[in-house]
Amino acid sequence: MGKRLSKIYTRTGDAGETGLADGRRVPKDHPRIEAMGEVDSLNSQLGLLLAELDEQQGRWPGLGELSEILAPCQHRLFDLGGELAMPAYQALEAREIARLEAAIDRWNAELGPLQDFILPGGSRLIAQAHVCRSQARNAERRCQQLNTVEALRPELLAYLNRLSDLLFVAARLLARRQDRAEILWRAASPPA
Structure with a gap:
């Protein structure tokens, strides 16, 4: 990875195409570009979660472990x-x-079994972990769509799947470490 960007804009994408590292030019809505964009969005959301974890670390014991992972x-x-x-x-x-x-x-050993469906929320940290989890699922879906057209290594798809699982458990752990009750889903009442 010795090539570095010295110029941010190139104007080569103004017509709706972009270049891949192998020299191919593809439309910006190509499944590979869609997958790259979703992974980038997930990484940005994860950066926001990590920044919030760092800011809150002094207030809540045990947040450093989440940052380390x-x-x-x-x-x-x-x-x-x-x-x-x-x-x-x-x-x-x-x-x-x-x-x-x-x-x-x-983390699951500390939390115990999930008793009911939970909703995203309870604190900014918990909600942001759920935003990351849902973004990981988006990235996984886009990568799976690409995989049907151009095969991806199984490790890529498995990593995104496991990362979304980790983020769900992280949201639950954040609720515990922040001493917040999980917000349990309540089904709508049936019509009378």
Whole structure:
């Protein structure tokens, strides 16, 4: 990855196409570009969650652990985006999926079983974790759409799936660490 941007605008995309690292030009709504955009959006939302975690760390014990687990995910999402931009490039490793699974298992042991459906909210941190979770699902869907046209490595799809699981558990853990009750879903009353 020795090539760096020295100029931000090139005008080559003004007609609705963009270039991939392998030299191909594709429409900006190509499934590969859609997938890259969703991964980028997820990374941006995750950055917001991490910034909020850092700001709140002094108020709530145990938030540092969440930052330690989630911060590397930004780097891995950048790797994933690199793989989408450069199909021959392979950076994301299966051990990253195992790292997420270990955190999920550890956090779930602290939380106990989920008793009901929960709604996103309770605090800004909890809500932002859910925004990240839903964005991870969007990225996963876009990557799956691309996968039907151009095969992706299974690790990419598994990583996004596991990351969305991790973010759901992180939202629950944030509620516990902030001493907030989870907002339980209440079904609409049937018509009388």
